[in-house]
Amino acid sequence: MSGIADLRAREILDSRGNPTVEVDVVLESGARGRAAVPSGASTGAHEAVELRDGEKTRYGGKGVRKAVAAVNGEIFDAVSGLEAAEQESLDRTMIELDGTPNKSRLGANAILGVSLAVAKAAAAEARQPLYRYVGGVHARVLPVPMMNIVNGGAHADNPIDIQEFMIMPVAAASLAEALRAGAEIFQALKRALS
Secondary structure, eight states: OOBEEEEEEEEEEOTTSOEEEEEEEEETTSOEEEEEOOOOSSOOTTSOOOOOOOOTTTGGGTOOHHHHHHIIIIIHHHHTTOBTTOHHHHHHHHHHHHOSTTOTTTOHHHHHHHHHHHHHHHHHHTTOOHHHHHHOTTOOOOOOOOEEEEEOGGGSSSSOOSSEEEEOOTTOSSHHHHHHHHHHHHHHHHHHHO
């Protein structure tokens, strides 16, 4: 495995039209990884904190230029040359650099973007799918999709206190079958509730 040679972040828009962080990493071997950071509509009291710009005139305060600057500056300086295969060391370095219990100084969106991009680059360098690289040689189960079928709480204008009702088609024989089962369950529930 080789070390981190380059790291670049940028602000992109997520599926809701909100800014999020995307990170590209290049290893000394030339292997590359890219990660766009997911973002929920709400944050729980014990969740890590995204770093947002707070400029109300730009994306309603939701811009992520501060998090991008953290990746391109302070985080890159701290992780440049670190071995990509040493994921735990990489993550610990960034968490210690942040120095807060909830990752609020550098932003969980900056730290997660770097962590995931490096994991993807290391998997590419090892010529393995990400699930096998992370799960090890005994990884035999592909990831199972989790699908939100009913919204409540902060995600909806209804009196349901539970924020999300989700399903996982764990018995499906393939990812395609799991997606089909999830879509069919969603449509059946929609008909039943209409």
